[in-house]
Amino acid sequence: MMNMNWKSMSAFMAVIFGVMAIMPLFVGGSDHLMHILIMCLIWAIVASCWDLIMGFAGIFSFGQVAFFVIGAYASAIFSIQFGINPVAAMFLAGMVAAACGILVGLPCLRLKGAYIALVTFAVHMILEPFLKSGMGRAIGTGGSQGIMTIPPMELFGIVFSADNKIAVFYAALLLAVVCSIIIMLVIRSFWGTAFLAIKDSKDFAASLGVSAFRHKLVVFALTSFLTGLAGAFYGHYVGMLSTRMLGIDLFVMLMIMLVIGGIGKFPGAILGAIITVTANEMLAPLGPYRPLILGAMVVVLVLLLPDGIIGLVRRFIPGKNPADSRSPSG
Amino acid sequence: MIYEYLDIFISGLTIGSVYALMAVGLTLIYGVSRAFNFAYGSFYSLGGYIAWIFMVAIGLRGGYAMVFALAVPLLMVFGYLTEKAIIAPLRRRSDWEVKVMMITLGLALFMDNGFQVLFGPRMKSLPPIMEGVIVLGEVYITKQDMMIFVLSISGILAFRWILNNTRTGMAVRAVAQNPNGAKIVGIPKDKIFAATFGISTVMVGIGGILLAQKYFVSPMGGWDILVKSWVITAFGGMGSIRGSLYAAFLLGMLEAFVGYWFGMSWVLFALFAVLLATLAIRPQGLMGKWG
Numbered sequence: 001m002m003n004m005n006w007k008s009m010s011a012f013m014a015v016i017f018g019v020m021a022i023m024p025l026f027v028g029g030s031d032h033l034m035h036i037l038i039m040c041l042i043w044a045i046v047a048s049c050w051d052l053i054m055g056f057a058g059i060f061s062f063g064q065v066a067f068f069v070i071g072a073y074a075s076a077i078f079s080i081q082f083g084i085n086p087v088a089a090m091f092l093a094g095m096v097a098a099a100c101g102i103l104v105g106l107p108c109l110r111l112k113g114a115y116i117a118l119v120t121f122a123v124h125m126i127l128e129p130f131l132k133s134g135m136g137r138a139i140g141t142g143g144s145q146g147i148m149t150i151p152p153m154e155l156f157g158i159v160f161s162a163d164n165k166i167a168v169f170y171a172a173l174l175l176a177v178v179c180s181i182i183i184m185l186v187i188r189s190f191w192g193t194a195f196l197a198i199k200d201s202k203d204f205a206a207s208l209g210v211s212a213f214r215h216k217l218v219v220f221a222l223t224s225f226l227t228g229l230a231g232a233f234y235g236h237y238v239g240m241l242s243t244r245m246l247g248i249d250l251f252v253m254l255m256i257m258l259v260i261g262g263i264g265k266f267p268g269a270i271l272g273a274i275i276t277v278t279a280n281e282m283l284a285p286l287g288p289y290r291p292l293i294l295g296a297m298v299v300v301l302v303l304l305l306p307d308g309i310i311g312l313v314r315r316f317i318p319g320k321n322p323a324d325s326r327s328p329s330g
Numbered sequence: 331m332i333y334e335y336l337d338i339f340i341s342g343l344t345i346g347s348v349y350a351l352m353a354v355g356l357t358l359i360y361g362v363s364r365a366f367n368f369a370y371g372s373f374y375s376l377g378g379y380i381a382w383i384f385m386v387a388i389g390l391r392g393g394y395a396m397v398f399a400l401a402v403p404l405l406m407v408f409g410y411l412t413e414k415a416i417i418a419p420l421r422r423r424s425d426w427e428v429k430v431m432m433i434t435l436g437l438a439l440f441m442d443n444g445f446q447v448l449f450g451p452r453m454k455s456l457p458p459i460m461e462g463v464i465v466l467g468e469v470y471i472t473k474q475d476m477m478i479f480v481l482s483i484s485g486i487l488a489f490r491w492i493l494n495n496t497r498t499g500m501a502v503r504a505v506a507q508n509p510n511g512a513k514i515v516g517i518p519k520d521k522i523f524a525a526t527f528g529i530s531t532v533m534v535g536i537g538g539i540l541l542a543q544k545y546f547v548s549p550m551g552g553w554d555i556l557v558k559s560w561v562i563t564a565f566g567g568m569g570s571i572r573g574s575l576y577a578a579f580l581l582g583m584l585e586a587f588v589g590y591w592f593g594m595s596w597v598l599f600a601l602f603a604v605l606l607a608t609l610a611i612r613p614q615g616l617m618g619k620w621g
Contacts, residue, residue, distance in 0.1 A: 299440065
């Protein structure tokens with residue numbers, strides 16, 4: 001697998017996040033556009049986590065949206081039912097998501113890809129009935145109504161609520177940058193190398209003392225934590241949650257982000273998230289036809305964009321450093 | 331009391347037989363080509379809608395016999411072409427397995443929303459395949475249940491016969507055992523993959539036609555079926571047809587009894603618990619060949 005080196009990865013990320021950082025100067029007046037930008041950043045985190053799991057660690061996890069929703073609900077419940085400060089609740093929620101990740105990972109990470117996909121997808125499928133059930137209501141999920149009044153985060157006297165989108169945007173940007181750096185460090189560290197070795201030859205890697213299971217479990221827990229954190233952030237930002245997030249269309253949208261960004265082409269997923277969220281907003285007037293088009297898009301994109309945008313650029317620009325060569329337009 | 335349990339037992343037997351048919355179709359496609367079909371549930375709904383179109387919308391003469399006569403070739407062609415169009419092109423790549431999961435998930439979203447646009451979000455009901463009940467002392471068996479059971483079991487037996495006695499069936503088994511070896515002796519591997527996909531589409535589609543009379547057809551109704559078929563397949567053992575059969579009946583019973591004692595909303599949790607326990611204790615399932 002061809003990975004980007006450290007430098008081009010950082011440059012790519014610096015350009016994307018740099019451009020994002022100055023966007024409020026141009027669109028700061030529009031609440032709707034700021035909301036789209038915030039969602040771009042939140043989904044960039046989730047898509048990057050998924051890419052780390054699927055593209056680099058080779059784990060076919062289909063539970064990313066489930067962990068996002070677990071984090072969102074957990075944080076909302078902590079802050080409403082137990083009166084915990086939202087910032088602390090977010091971290092606790094990340095821990096809950098990580099614990100769920102470990103619980104799910106323990107029985108299935110030793111097995112073949114299809115089993116992992118099955119188990120993680122089953123988690124996604126049973127989460128909705130669980131949140132709506134009497135059990136869910138007992139812990140404060142609000143049943144089919146969902147949770148309506150989630151308190152916003154508050155730090156240094158700034159309230160990060162939907163009324164103050166600029167503040168939320170920069171908080172999201174900070175979170176996205178931190179998460180991206182963590183993911184990059186994992187990819188470029190011993191861990192990334194270990195995963196490459198496991199992918200190339202599992203037995204040889206094992207003979208060198210690389211435990212595939214342990215590595216996979218830790219990465220699974222880490223990405224579940226970050227995804228849960230992103231979900232918690234989302235919950236405190238929009239102020240309400242419902243099980244509608246568990247619909248297949250959102251899941252498929254996340255998949256489109258990864259396909260556009262390229263699986264295993266890490267900073268690509270960030271770009272994929274930004275493109276997908278924006279495109280999805282443009283599809284909004286189509287109403288009931290939107291999920292239909294999303295589904296068709298996956299089929300077409302998987303066939304036509306095998307390596308995502310980065311792969312496409314690399315094919316047409318035979319430079320050594322595709323990230324740099326495309327950055328002026330980034 | 332005992333008769334009540336007998337009723338539930340019969341209900342479990344009926345559902346179990348249809349689940350068996352669908353799980354065998356799923357284990358077949360995974361066993362032969364290692365393709366993980368996320369649109370399996372949508373193919374189930376497709377079967378239900380085909381039956382609805384013929385039975386209710388058009389009001390075809392000849393009833394269900396005619397529906398089956400038309401639906402089987404239709405589903406076969408649909409499955410064959412789907413494989414050729416979206417799965418075969420992916421096979422050349424090293425990461426095709428995950429790409430297949432993604433593309434079939436996209437297909438599922440497309441089909442489900444297509445159903446919704448074409449037929450509306452409301453559930454469609456179908457007339458029963460056979461009216462009337464059989465009375466055995468205190469136990470009532472509807473002829474519909476009996477017919478569903480008989481048809482799904484004959485479906486599985488027919489499939490077994492095809493697999494063991496026809497050239498295509500033998501080629502399918504050869505490809506499942508050793509794709510490269512099969513290719514060396516001149517078996518057209520790609521055609522077999524597509525044909526297998528077609529056969530599995532037929533099996534789940536028939537499942538859809540049979541269960542639609544009991545549980546209605548709805549655009550998003552297939553997701554339950556996908557998860558249940560996968561749990562049965564994992565529990566019975568990936569690639570083992572006999573394992574899938576036993577697992578389908580066991581889990582059909584589980585569903586009937588859990589539904590009766592605790593309510594239908596608990597069925598999915600129970601199945602999920604079975605799945606996790608199976609994978610933790612015996613990952614290859616009851617009698618799996620591929621661990």
